[in-house]
Amino acid sequence: ISLRNNDYLHGKRNILVTSALPYVNNVPHLGNIIGCVLSADVYARYGRLRGWNVLYVCGTDEYGTATENKAREEGLTPQQICDKYHTVHASIYQWFQVDFDYFGRTTTEKQTQIAQNIFWRLHERGFLLEDTVEQLRCEMCQRFLADRFVEGTCPFCAYPEARGDQCDKCGKLINAVELQEPKCKVCNQTPVVRSSKHLFLDLPKLEAPLEQWLEKSMGSGDWTANAKQITRSWLRDGLKPRCITRDLKWGTPVPHPDFSDKVFYVWFDAPIGYLSITANYTDQWEKWWKNPEQVELYNFMAKDNVPFHSVVFPCSLLGAQDNYSLVNHLVATEYLNYEDTKFSKSRGVGVFGDMAKDTGIPSDVWRFYLLYLRPEGQDSAFSWADMAIKNNSELLNNLGNFINRAGMFVSKFFENCVPAMDLQPEDKRLLALVGWELKQYISLMDKVKIRDSLKCILNISRLGNQYIQVNEPWKKIKGGDTDRQRAGTVTGVSVNIACLLSVMLLPYMPTVCQTIREQLNAPPTVTATMLQGTGNFVCCLPAGHHIGVVSPLFQKLEADQIEDLKKRFGGQQVMMLFTSTSDNNWGEVLIEDCTKQGEKVRALKGQKAEKAVIAVEVDKLLDLKKQLALAEGKNQEPDQTKGTKNTQHPQKCGRKVK
Secondary structure, three states: OEOOOOOOOOOOOEEEEEEOOOEOOOOOEHHHHHHHHHHHHHHHHHHHHOOOEEEEEEEEEOOOHHHHHHHHHHOOOHHHHHHHHHHHHHHHHHHOOOOOOEEEEOOOHHHHHHHHHHHHHHHHOOOEEEEEEEEEEEOOOOEEOOHHHEEEEOOOOOOOOEEOOEOOOOOOEOOHHHOEEEEEOOOOOOOEEEEEEEEEEOHHHHHHHHHHHHHHHHHHOOOOHHHHHHHHHHHHOOOOOEEOEEOOOOOOEOOOHHHOOOEEOHHHHHHHHHHHHHHHHOOOHHHHHOOOOOEEEEEEEEHHHHHHHHHHHHHHHHHHOOOOOOOOEEEEEOOEEEOOEOOEOOOOEOOEOOOHHHHOOOHHHHHHHHHHOOOOOOOEEEOHHHHHHHHHHHHHHHHHHHHHHHHHHHHHHHOOEOOOOOOOHHHHHHHHHHHHHHHHHHHHHHOOOHHHHHHHHHHHHHHHHHHHHHHOHHHHOOOOHHHHHHHHHHHHHHHHHHHHHHHHHOOOOHHHHHHHHHHHOOOOOHHHHHOOOOOOOOOOOOOOOEOOOOOOOOOOOOHHHHHHHHHHOEOHHHHHHHHHOOOOHHHHHHHHHHHHHHHHHHHHHHOOOOHHHHHHHHHHHHHHHHHHHHHOOOOOOOOOOOOOOOOOOHHHHHHHOO
């Protein structure tokens, strides 16, 4: 999907924006959308408003084991799966009005060329290591088995369906060759243990230049606090060599003759997709990606992707020694949860990208609410009740009410013509407050504080509503000449503030922005005028300016509508199984699952596993407890798990367990 022709421009501020490449066979949910593509879209739109030369690229990450698995499940080839789901992703982002310059994919010839070039440069400079790894190989399928393709008996607890990386019953981490009675999940044959040579990126050898670059980038750029913290935690214990090859068929082939039967591991290969996607968009791609002095690179992602963008990928580019542009600003969100649980497509819990438009709620309202609760400093949770409140109070009664009243006064009292304005001290005070909010908006957006910047817009419309309420132009228009003149001034000032709001809203609600401009018949120069420098609120609709037809911008979300949507996306179809099963064995299954998951969490803690790994499993445990409470007809109270720092919300407790 190519939307415009954006080439690098000498002498301009060149901003290169990427959002983490979504994995092709997963339909993105709201958390995926706000964490990556939507946040990046807002900043890219803002940059264009500021007059910067912005290039925003993204695309689907299409290689790896998960694609092979999905293809096997659906009876398609990996390429067919990629083609199918690439279209699904593109359609979802288009509905959410994500304005990519180019939305590509990683299964291209450019990807192979660039990835192999980086590989050879690393090899020639001594940054790759060889090592032998013991793996399970299926002689029937004629391939080594990735973790997801093998099951067997756990060597610790004898659970018969342990995976090749972990046992779901006892929670212990497993090396696939340790499984007893292993079976290939494809053909059900018993694999054999074979040695396989692999290539590793020598991260310890690159640690010094990495730390030197990180100190400079973190010091001068806008890295979120979590991005800094996660990166430092990786460096604290010293880096270890990282395998960059896999025994798979679906991937970018390794060009080395001794490893010709292997492909690149997806986390070596996937970030190179940023480069290849840009190369498929413009033949000037090297002016973006090999020009660190003239290009500022912004990476947008959720926090789980940070190490690969702050450590692994930069090490690949530093080791290649080809003057690559490295990230200047790493912007990572926390997690967005759904109500008081997690998104789960299999259980019908949560809104996924392909479902949002079927709700009847406009995409701009979705964008507004997701950005309003964007998890910038801590996890946040989507709530249908809160979405209705924000729509009805902030959009309908605050923002929409002010803009509609300002336009209606022009239409009703002044025959669609902006009246003359005689500014009094009260008006100048208002304009000063509005100007201050505009400067705050620009200052915050420059620092990628997207959620806080949105509050500046709502503050301005709130000031406008108060101004109209105090001055009552609908009454003064019926008075003498002085009162009528005052009504004209208040109306003229208000409609110009509404015009400013249309500019500030564009990154957040592009369709609403365009509607306001059409209703006010705003000149196209309004954007460039107001968002230059530190902000400049000027009169863009002078006396005599004719506006268009004014109509309401937003609709109320009714309680019954919200309740229906909450039931529809709350996994109710799963809960029905609990209440309709006569022997109530669903509850027994959940009790067993809770017990297993609890043992798994304790085992991970005992093994002193990484906090992020433990947090994910704790979240699963809390989710199971909630399902069990619902199955038993109880209202689950917030979990008081020992060791938590925050016990107000179950989803927050899980991430705090030590």
